Amino acid sequence: MNERIKELYNKVFAESMNMRWNIEDAEKFAELIVQECGQVLVDNTPVVDLVEDWDKGYDRAMNDCIHHIYEHFGVEE
Numbered sequence: 001m002n003e004r005i006k007e008l009y010n011k012v013f014a015e016s017m018n019m020r021w022n023i024e025d026a027e028k029f030a031e032l033i034v035q036e037c038g039q040v041l042v043d044n045t046p047v048v049d050l051v052e053d054w055d056k057g058y059d060r061a062m063n064d065c066i067h068h069i070y071e072h073f074g075v076e077e
Contacts, residue, residue, distance in 0.1 A: 002073055002074030002075075003074075004036070004072065004073060004074070005033075005073060005074075008029060008032045008033060008036070009029060011032065012025050012028045012029045012032065013025070015028075036072065036073075037069050037072075040068050040069050040072045041065055041068065041069070043068075044064065044065070044068045045061075
């Protein structure tokens with residue numbers, strides 16, 4: 001598990017009143033990961049001229065997004 005995932009896990013576990021996770025804890029952990037993914041995309045989305053051919057850059061943009069999320073969480077592609 002990479003450090004950021006450990007931090008998110010510890011954040012949820014520290015806020016949990018139980019020694020074991022329940023469904024609410026699992027949902028909170030998943031929510032934090034999704035928020036992180038969204039922020040990675042926001043942080044790495046370039047500003048482009050919308051008049052450009054949108055489809056031309058779509059595949060590259062999607063690959064870049066996937067790469068940035070994997071890199072952020074230390075996951076092998």
